[in-house]
Amino acid sequence: xxxxxxxxxxxxxxxxxxxxxxxxxxxxxxxxxxxxxxxxxxxxxxxxxxxxxxxxxxxxxxxxxxxxxxxxxxxxxxxxxxxxxxxxxxxxxxxxxxxxxxxxxxxxxxxxxxxxxxxxxxxxxxxxxxxxxxxxxxxxxxxxxxxxxxxxxxxxxxxxxxxxxxxxxxxxxxxxxxxxxxxxxxxxxxxxxxxxxxxxxxxxxxxxxxxxxxxxxxxxxxxxxxxxxxxxxxxxxxxxxxxxxxxxxxxxxxxxxxxxxxxxxxxxxxxxxxxxxxxxxxxxxxxxxxxxxxxxxxxxxxxxxxxxxxxxxxxxxxxxxxxxxxxxxxxxxxxxxxxxxxxxxxxxxxxxxxxxxxxxxxxxxxxxxxxxxxxxxxxxxxxxxxxxxxxxxxxxxxxxxxxxxxxxxxxxxxxxxxx
Amino acid sequence: xxxxxxxxxxxxxxxxxxxxxxxxxxxxxxxxxxxxxxxxxxxxxxxxxxxxxxxxxxxxxxxxxxxxxxxxxxxxxxxxxxxxxxxxxxxxxxxxxxxxxxxxxxxxxxxxxxxxxxxxxxxxxxxxxxxxxxxxxxxx
Numbered sequence: 001x002x003x004x005x006x007x008x009x010x011x012x013x014x015x016x017x018x019x020x021x022x023x024x025x026x027x028x029x030x031x032x033x034x035x036x037x038x039x040x041x042x043x044x045x046x047x048x049x050x051x052x053x054x055x056x057x058x059x060x061x062x063x064x065x066x067x068x069x070x071x072x073x074x075x076x077x078x079x080x081x082x083x084x085x086x087x088x089x090x091x092x093x094x095x096x097x098x099x100x101x102x103x104x105x106x107x108x109x110x111x112x113x114x115x116x117x118x119x120x121x122x123x124x125x126x127x128x129x130x131x132x133x134x135x136x137x138x139x140x141x142x143x144x145x146x147x148x149x150x151x152x153x154x155x156x157x158x159x160x161x162x163x164x165x166x167x168x169x170x171x172x173x174x175x176x177x178x179x180x181x182x183x184x185x186x187x188x189x190x191x192x193x194x195x196x197x198x199x200x201x202x203x204x205x206x207x208x209x210x211x212x213x214x215x216x217x218x219x220x221x222x223x224x225x226x227x228x229x230x231x232x233x234x235x236x237x238x239x240x241x242x243x244x245x246x247x248x249x250x251x252x253x254x255x256x257x258x259x260x261x262x263x264x265x266x267x268x269x270x271x272x273x274x275x276x277x278x279x280x281x282x283x284x285x286x287x288x289x290x291x292x293x294x295x296x297x298x299x300x301x302x303x304x305x306x307x308x309x310x311x312x313x314x315x316x317x318x319x320x321x322x323x324x325x326x327x328x329x330x331x332x333x334x335x336x337x338x339x340x341x342x343x344x345x346x347x348x349x350x351x352x353x354x355x356x357x358x359x360x361x362x363x364x365x366x367x368x369x370x371x372x373x374x375x376x377x378x379x380x381x382x383x384x385x386x387x388x389x390x391x392x393x394x395x396x397x398x399x400x401x402x403x404x405x406x407x408x409x410x411x412x413x414x415x416x417x418x419x
Numbered sequence: 420x421x422x423x424x425x426x427x428x429x430x431x432x433x434x435x436x437x438x439x440x441x442x443x444x445x446x447x448x449x450x451x452x453x454x455x456x457x458x459x460x461x462x463x464x465x466x467x468x469x470x471x472x473x474x475x476x477x478x479x480x481x482x483x484x485x486x487x488x489x490x491x492x493x494x495x496x497x498x499x500x501x502x503x504x505x506x507x508x509x510x511x512x513x514x515x516x517x518x519x520x521x522x523x524x525x526x527x528x529x530x531x532x533x534x535x536x537x538x539x540x541x542x543x544x545x546x547x548x549x550x551x552x553x554x555x556x557x558x559x
Binding site for chain 1: 428443445447448449452458459460461478479480481482483484485486487488490491493494495507508509510512513514516517520521522
C-alpha cells in the first residue's frame with residue numbers, strides 16, 4: 001500500500017480518534033477495492049443517515065462521540081423519520097426517537113442537513129468532473145451519469161468515513177478508464193412519442209438494470225432531450241433492479257457526445273438491441289398487483305422536485321381524491337417550503353394529498369397495515385415496496401396515479417404499453 | 420467432499436448450509452434484518468432464510484443501505500454465517516469490517532471464479548477456512 005503522510009497521520013490517531021476510526025475502516029477496505037492508494041474527494045453525500053435499527057444509530061453516535069467532523073462539504077440523505085410530521089402516521093415512538101438521535105449525530109459532525117435523496121436538485125449539487133464520495137444508489141447514478149461528477153458506488157457507513165477523512169480508494173469510477181461504457185444498448189423502433197412519455201424513463205431504468213446489472217450501459221437512439229427529472233427516474237430504476245452507478249446516453253449525458261466517446265474510442269464489447277418487446281416486459285415487471293383495488297398513491301422516489309410539483313398541481317387543482325385512497329408525496333423540507341411559498345402546495349393539499357419530508361415510507365415505518373395495493377410513478381418505489389412494505393404495487397405515469405386516486409380504483413392509460 | 424480455492428475478502432472461518440443464487444441481491448428491500456428472510460419478491464430466493472447460512476450471491480445490486488441492513492443483522496444475530504461471492508463486493512465486505520469494529524463480530528467472505536460460483540447449490544454443506552479454502556459437501 002502507498003499511503004500519504006496524511007493517511008499515516010490519520011491512522012496513527014494524530015488527527016483524533018474519530019479520524020483514526022474512519023481511516024482504519026477505509027484502510028481495511030482498500031484491498032477490497034483492488035487498489036493500493038487513496039485520493040482526495042471534494043465533497044460527499046451521506047446515505048448512512050438511513051435508520052435501519054440500533055446498529056446504524058450506535059455507529060453514528062460512536063463517531064460523533066469521538067469528535068468526528070467532516071473535512072469536506074457533506075449533504076445528508078433521507079433519515080428514518082419526518083421529525084415534525086411522524087405523529088400523523090404509524091411510526092413507533094422508539095423508531096422515531098432513535099432515528100432522531102441518529103439525525104442529531106450526523107448534524108453534530110458538521111454535515112449539511114439537506115435530508116434528501118435528490119441532493120442534485122439543491123444548491124449543493126456538484127459540478128462536472130468533481131471527485132465526490134456519494135452513498136445512495138440513485139444519487140451515485142445521477143452524479144456520475146447526468147452531471148459527470150465522479151463517485152464510486154459507496155455503501156452506507158463508508159460514505160461518512162470518506163467525508164471525515166476527505167479520502168477514498170483511488171478506484172473505479174473516479175478514474176478515466178473506469179468510466180468507459182461496457183455494453184451498447186440500441187433503442188430500436190422506439191417511437192419519439194414514447195420517449196416524450198414520462199412513463200418511459202422509469203421503465204428504461206428498470207430495464208437497463210436488468211440487462212446490465214454490473215455494467216456501464218451506453219444508450220443509443222434517443223430522439224428527444226429528456227428533462228432532469230426523467231433522467232433521475234432512469235438513475236433510480238437502474239440502481240434498483242441493478243447496480244448501475246453510471247450510464248451514458250448518447251447525445252444527452254455529458255461524457256457521451258457520441259457513442260465512440262462513451263466507449264473511450266474503442267468498439268463496444270457487447271451490443272444489445274432494445275425494442276418495444278423488452279420495454280413492455282419491463283413495464284409489466286414493475287407492477288405486482290392485478291385488478292383495480294387501490295389503497296394508496298405514493299410519489300417522490302427520488303424526492304419530488306419543484307418541477308414535479310408544478311406538473312402535479314394543475315392535475316389536482318379543484319379536484320378531490322377518493323376517501324379510501326391515501327395520497328402521499330415525499331420531498332425534501334426545502335422543496336416543500338419553496339412549493340408552499342409559490343402556491344403549488346395549496347391545490348395539492350386541498351386535493352387531499354399529504355406531504356412527508358426528510359424521509360419516505362421505504363425508510364420510515366409510517367404506513368398503516370390496511371395498505372395492500374400501492375400505486376406509484378416511481379420505478380424505485382415499485383421495486384422495493386413489495387419487499388419492504390409487504391404490499392403489491394401498480395406502476396403508472398403521473399396522470400394515471402392522479403386519475404386512479406380520484407376514481408378510487410386503478411386506471412391506466414396503457415397506450416403504447418399494451419401489445 | 421470438494422475442496423475449492425477462493426480469495427479471502429474477509430478472513431475467518433464459518434460453516435453451514437449453502438443458500439445460493441446467481442442473481443444479485445440488494446439487502447435493503449431484500450433481506451429482513453429482524454429475521455434473516457429474503458424479502459425481495461422478484462428474487463429467486465424470496466421466502467428463504469439467510470440467517471446462519473453460507474450465503475452465495477454473485478454481488479450486490481441496488482441500495483447503498485445493503486451494508487446497514489447487514490450490520491443490523493449481525494447485531495441481532497440473524498446474519499449469514501459466511502458469504503461467498505464471485506468478486507470482491509465492497510458493500511458486503513464493509514458490513515463485516517464495521518461489525519468487527521463495533522461488535523467484534525465479523526463474518527468471513529470469500530470470492531471464487533464465476534464457474535466455481537455457478538456450481539454452488541442451495542442445501543450443500545460448506546465450510547470456509549481461514550486461508551480461503553472452501554470445503555463443499557453435496558447436500559443430496
